[in-house]
Amino acid sequence: MRGIVFLVLSLLIGCDANTKLDQSPIGYIGFNGNKSWAIQFNDCTEHELRGAEKYLWFDRTLISISCYQFKSDDNAYLKNQEIQIYESPALDSPRKSINQFSELKISASGWGTFPNVYKTANGDWFRVKDGWIHLEPKDKEYVQFYKGAQSMTKKTAHDDYFYNH
Incomplete structure (x- = not known):
């Protein structure tokens, strides 16, 4: 009987451990085409909603991206597009x-x-x-799954541009 109780408890603990996010990430969701994450504050890279949507995919609370300021009708559209x-x-x-x-x-520089x-299923x-x-x-x-860690190789150049431009 003790063996059965131990087996059941072990299975329950094992299942519980699988539902927690104690494990290491297996990758990340990033921009399609492996583009770096950076909201460009100092230059005008985005001028319309279509170009800004790649940033909005991650954060629907933004009111502007670079030189593009969202209009009220854009905001109405975005409120219906929660994640x-x-x-x-x-x-x-x-x-x-959400x-x-x-x-x-x-960060303050936009990086x-x-x-x-943590897991994938069915592609x-x-x-x-x-x-x-x-x-x-x-x-x-706009986005795709990448295995491994996000590259930080462009962060230094991005921060240098932001703080010294």
């Missing part, structure tokens, strides 16, 4: 909406880190800190 977070990798699972990934960190991915499902996200074809115009 959907699912409890499990299935479209019919319970979900919630405006920004909790692991998204942006940031992308949301980490289009990715477990981030907030829950499961599903990448649809429209999402893949």
Whole structure:
């Protein structure tokens, strides 16, 4: 009997450990084409909503990107486009909406880190800190999954430009 209780407890603890995010990230969701994360404050790289959408994919609370200021009708569009977070990798699972990934960190210079991915499922499902996200074809115009850690090789040049320009 003791052996059965031990086995059941071991299985329960093992299952519980799998649901926690104690594990290391296996990759991240980043810009399509492996572009660096940087909101360009000092130059005018984005002038319209279409170009700005790649930044908005990660943070729906932004009011401007570079020289482009969102108009009120853009904001109405964006409010209907919150990020959907699912409890499990299935479209019919319970979900919630968020405006920004909790692991998204942006420095004063505009450099940031992308949301980490802890698990993948079925090719289009990715477990981030907030829950499961599903990448649809429209999402893949802007972002994709990358294995490994985000490259920080351009951060020094980016910060130097920001602080000394």
